[in-house]
Amino acid sequence: MAQANHNSPVALIVGVTGMAGVALTEALKKPTALGGPWKVYGVSRRLLPTWFPSSLLDKHITLDTLNMENTCKLLTPLATHITHVFWLAITVNESEELNISCNSKMLSNVLNTLTSAPNSTLCHVSLQTGTKHYMGPIYDSTLASQVIPHEAPFREDYPRLPFPNFYYDLEDIVASYPKSFTYSIHRSSIIIGASSRSIFNGLLTLSVYALVCKHGNYPFRFYGNKYTWEHFWDATDATVLAEQHIWASATEKAKNQAFNCTNGDVFTWKMLWRVLCDVFDVEFVPFEDKEIFNVAEFMKDKGQVWDRFVEENGLYKTKMEEITTFGAANATLKVDFQHVCSMNKSREFGFHGYADTLKSIAPWVERLRQMKILP
Template sequence: MEQANPRHPVALIVGVTGMAGVALTEALNNPTALGGPWTVYGVSRRPIPAWFPSSLLDRHVILDALNKKQTRTILAPLSSQITHVFWVALQVNESEEVNISLNSAMLTNVLDVLTGSADSKLCHVTLQTGTKQYMGPIFDPILSTQIIPHDPPFIEDYPRLPFPNFYYALEDILASKYSLTYSAHRASIIIGASTRSYFNLVLNLAVYALVYALVCKRENYPFRYIGNKYTWEHFWDMSDARVLAEQQIWASVTDKAKNGAFNCTNGDVVTWKMIWKVLCDVFGVEFVEFDENEKFDVAEFMKDKGEVWERIVEENGLYETKMEEITCFGALEMVLKLEIQHVCSMNKSREFGFHGYANTLKSIPEWVHKMRQMKILPP
């Protein structure tokens, strides 16, 4: 299997309008990007939104990767050009078995086309997954009641949990079905900018803070933390989308990293109490200590606030979004009520030569500022 580095690498970012896709698009266009200069193609299910830096794409294609025929028609002409696939696409369902079916079908459909021709140039796939690798299907309503997560800090060589997991399925497809190299990148909670990601933590919390400031602040209604005492006090880590992009590019052109899995976090730890203070400062709301005696259901609180968000969008001339399309407060609340220290080890990455990092408490306001520039959030 020849793995010579191509002289003119062509990247295909599948899921280009999500948080990781935006960061990858910008990182691959950086003159100092490893392996470059890169030609960058992007795939998304819908047209490029106005906030996306479309000038940085050499080509964009609209594609439903679940549609096998459409995938072949659109991608077959590109199979002689694309050298690297950056897989940051995602289909989300409560049932993990459905997640396995949908996400496996998308990955297989795309790679079957890109590897199926005699003049195929594809040599490497980077696969983005996450810490469900170590925690199991935490959103599955049935399986989530049975799983016992690994002890933190999460380490890449932990054995797989005995539960279905679409992350496992995708890694198995890459490891066994295709004669090319791959790398898996296990992100923590991603901090980035997009209205198209299933779970944009900062955007969810920004919407909550902005709605609160408009309808509750004057009534002395506290800006309540939406998790539990455990997460308020214990350590968590996060993944700046820029660090994730940097690691994926590094692995795609570094021989030592081929066919390996790597955690990808900012390299520091924070508590949610620390994060909440930052959010209060960024959005100009008063910080209050968490009171475990005060019960608060953010999904219930926000369920009738769609018109308030529409008002914020209209009055500030923002990119048009519906609150229910850019937030998932039920999932957010569930994550922030876990009773586990959500921390990954970055030792393997460092030992292999990747030293990217970010200051989480500085990263959050930076991404808020970027979403303000993109007119996703008001100034």
């Protein structure tokens, strides 16, 4: 196994502009970061947005990792420097089979390039997945109705569900290099953080919805079902997730293990809705079980409202469709099971990061405002 120069670890963050990427970049550059001081290289498909803390990156690489030729060309010269890969990248497609094909190719392209280079210094890969590991392909329209998720709280030692799931394939890929590097798996819940470039950004989706409701004097209705309104869920603060990635990369006991990563508390959507109402100054609307409310339908003609917000407030240029996921949100909040992970394994292995979910909402919204993503 390649032995890295631990005096100067070099992190390659693939997916650096997402919520977890922003938080991980900032966490690695703290003087107190475990295993540091770190050099940080960031990979994203597009150029860095103006809101990204680019001064914290030692190098930025614009790269679509689906392209094997470009991946090899740009990463081979760095293979004698990079000691740690933090895999936060994701591409989402309509079918889970396509998800498996694309995400597996991206990860394999990067790992094959780095490990096949002479004098490769790669010693650890930190892979981020999520709770779909325990729920199955819930966004695949042909499979979602067949899936029976595991019982909550979700535990890392639960067997895999008998359905295709690209998370399973990514885990198998990193485990297939036993002589090249160690790895860790990080299964996050709903991530709360700040970015306009994350595919699933629940907080930004909720924020845009609240702002549109306030602007148009619409009721800020909950778009899930009664079960979700009243039962327990958990979430993952992007800062806690970053801390766990770094902890596992620098802790021998955590190598070649999978860990859930949540804030360590639970909430009901009723509780969270009250917090959102306070943050955005909209009236709290109690849940009404009269009809199923389809937020995707409600929001589909509101793009021009968002365009005006962006223009009038001098915001970072985004389209509402790019930064929200109302279709996925609509589906996710209509499940009939509690979405809660066990954090016992993390605690037993020595990770004690946590956050108060309800208290974390306002600071992250404020961060989105400072970044000029929200008005």
